[in-house]
Amino acid sequence: MHKRFGSLHALRGVDLAVEQGEFFALLGPNGAGKTTLINILAGLSRATSGSSAVMGHDVVAAYRETRRALGVVPQELVYDAFFTVREMLRFQSGYFGLKRNDEWIDELLHNLGLEDRANSYTRNLSGGMKRRVLVAQALVHRPPVIVLDEPTAGVDVELRQSLWSFIKRLNRDGHTIMLTTHYLEEAETLCSRVAMLKQGEIVALDTTRNLLGAHAATEVRLKLVPSQLPEGLRAMLVGEEDGCFRLALRHYGELEAVLAGLRVAGVEVRDMEVTKPDLEDVFLQIMEAA
Amino acid sequence: MTGLWTLFYKEILRFWKVSLQTILSPVVTTLLYLLIFSHVLAAHVQVYPGVGYAAFLIPGLVMMAMLQNAFSNSASSLIQSKMGGSIVFILLPPLAYWEFFSAYVAASVVRGMAVGLGVWLSGYWFAPHAIAHPGWMLAFALAGCAALGALGIISALWADSYDQLAAVQNFVIMPLTFLSGVFYSIHSLPPFWQGVSHLNPFFYMIDGFRYGFFGVSDISPWTSLSIVSGAFLALSLATLWLLKSGYKLRS
Numbered sequence: 045m046h047k048r049f050g051s052l053h054a055l056r057g058v059d060l061a062v063e064q065g066e067f068f069a070l071l072g073p074n075g076a077g078k079t080t081l082i083n084i085l086a087g088l089s090r091a092t093s094g095s096s097a098v099m100g101h102d103v104v105a106a107y108r109e110t111r112r113a114l115g116v117v118p119q120e121l122v123y124d125a126f127f128t129v130r131e132m133l134r135f136q137s138g139y140f141g142l143k144r145n146d147e148w149i150d151e152l153l154h155n156l157g158l159e160d161r162a163n164s165y166t167r168n169l170s171g172g173m174k175r176r177v178l179v180a181q182a183l184v185h186r187p188p189v190i191v192l193d194e195p196t197a198g199v200d201v202e203l204r205q206s207l208w209s210f211i212k213r214l215n216r217d218g219h220t221i222m223l224t225t226h227y228l229e230e231a232e233t234l235c236s237r238v239a240m241l242k243q244g245e246i247v248a249l250d251t252t253r254n255l256l257g258a259h260a261a262t263e264v265r266l267k268l269v270p271s272q273l274p275e276g277l278r279a280m281l282v283g284e285e286d287g288c289f290r291l292a293l294r295h296y297g298e299l300e301a302v303l304a305g306l307r308v309a310g311v312e313v314r315d316m317e318v319t320k321p322d323l324e325d326v327f328l329q330i331m332e333a334a
Numbered sequence: 335m336t337g338l339w340t341l342f343y344k345e346i347l348r349f350w351k352v353s354l355q356t357i358l359s360p361v362v363t364t365l366l367y368l369l370i371f372s373h374v375l376a377a378h379v380q381v382y383p384g385v386g387y388a389a390f391l392i393p394g395l396v397m398m399a400m401l402q403n404a405f406s407n408s409a410s411s412l413i414q415s416k417m418g419g420s421i422v423f424i425l426l427p428p429l430a431y432w433e434f435f436s437a438y439v440a441a442s443v444v445r446g447m448a449v450g451l452g453v454w455l456s457g458y459w460f461a462p463h464a465i466a467h468p469g470w471m472l473a474f475a476l477a478g479c480a481a482l483g484a485l486g487i488i489s490a491l492w493a494d495s496y497d498q499l500a501a502v503q504n505f506v507i508m509p510l511t512f513l514s515g516v517f518y519s520i521h522s523l524p525p526f527w528q529g530v531s532h533l534n535p536f537f538y539m540i541d542g543f544r545y546g547f548f549g550v551s552d553i554s555p556w557t558s559l560s561i562v563s564g565a566f567l568a569l570s571l572a573t574l575w576l577l578k579s580g581y582k583l584r585s
Binding site: 049083086087088089090107108109111112114116118122123124125126127131132134135136137138139140141142143181185 | 336337339340341343344347348351352415418419420422423424425426427428429430580584585
């Protein structure tokens with residue numbers, strides 16, 4: 045898929061398939077094309093060339109089917125100042141052809157901690173509350189595919205956790221989740237597969253586990269007395285700062301060999317810290333290389 | 335149809351919740367025109383035989399208020415949701431472009447009619463009068479409001495700011511309604527300005543509507559209704575085409 049806005053080439057041949065039931069992350073710096081891609085899926089924008097489909101329905105030719113299949117939480121904190129939370133959710137249900145939906149609306153309000161705010165005007169809610177309303181609006185028609193465009197931006201820790209436990213439950217129930225976020229630890233813990241976009245191109249697409257394994261090593265930080273690394277361990281050295289040596293481990297088993305090497309050389313360990321690689325390291329590496 | 339009905343209901347509720355501003359305020363403003371103009375001009379103007387100036391003014395003022403409010407309903411709703419971003423709530427669901435169109439136009443008609451009814455009832459109390467042809471009156475009211483509802487959608491789609499929309503309202507809609515024969519019969523104008531008035535589509539709306547009241551008009555109500563219906567049809571087709579193409583809504 046390609047998307048051009050005048051001279052700006054926002055998507056450059058993105059080719060991507062998200063499987064049903066996946067918890068998928070779309071990552072990338074600002075301006076990478078994540079929201080453009082989502083907007084095309086949602087019908088808010090049209091691809092310059094190429095096509096996309098949701099649950100087998102083409103987003104242009106069969107827009108009614110794709111929009112019914114899709115629940116989108118937009119990135120911008122938008123709201124309609126004229127209406128209460130419950131009115132908004134009823135309207136949204138009606139737009140999707142649902143006449144009586146109060147049971148599910150109540151469940152959404154409960155799960156998103158909005159019960160007390162059902163009759164409040166959306167304009168009077170805090171940013172975090174407005175975000176919850178957006179999530180509820182996206183889920184009002186029980187879409188099989190849920191797209192969350194930075195749903196936790198500006199949201200407090202408590203809501204983040206309750207939001208994710210609710211979304212995880214929906215994922216367990218079979219909903220496909222596609223997520224963009226700048227909080228990479230969220231993507232790491234939640235998503236089984238990750239695509240990284242940079243300047244409109246996919247620069248990495250793999251399972252989270254493979255990406256972590258291939259791009260970042262577990263490291264051990266050692267403070268030694270005497271502060272001297274035995275010759276046999278030099279090959280593993282990746283850095284040295286504040287009198288500490290950082291050694292890269294391909295797996296935890298190598299830690300034993302490191303300790304044995306130190307013992308043989310008569311070097312004592314004064315302090316030790318093992319750090320696991322995280323998606324942020326991988327992300328930065330990939331973005332730098334791409 | 336649930337989607338269309340919901341959007342229509344939402345649009346009705348939107349203006350109803352602020353009815354002081356959307357209904358009562360235009361009714362009061364229009365009544366002020368009626369009080370002032372009829373008081374100042376009553377002794378000087380006799381437009382149709384047997385019709386007092388205050389009574390003559392009423393249909394024109396009713397229609398003017400209806401047209402302005404029908405326009406303002408679709409236009410202000412759409413520009414607000416466009417500027418505030420809440421337009422996504424109706425762009426994401428599976429609503430067809432014709433449903434979008436029908437809901438906004440129908441809501442504009444309801445708002446226009448509500449304001450018109452308010453102005454007419456209070457005008458009637460002020461200067462009681464008979465209604466010669468209620469059917470004609472209703473036909474012009476519906477066609478006029480619907481045409482302005484469609485024009486409101488087009489203007490709000492085109493406008494990139496509140497200011498641009500206000501320009502359409504103040505520099506196009508207002509002068510065209512004021513200069514359409516609300517306060518005078520165009521027969522009282524010099525020939526040149528009579529010719530110019532015939533180019534103003536609002537003139538036919540008001541003249542035809544007035545025929546519904548008094549059974550007298552500057553030109554045949556059939557001609558006026560054809561022109562007004564033609565305008566509604568043309569504006570509707572243009573609006574539908576813009577909505578279908580996603581003009582300024584779907585990039």
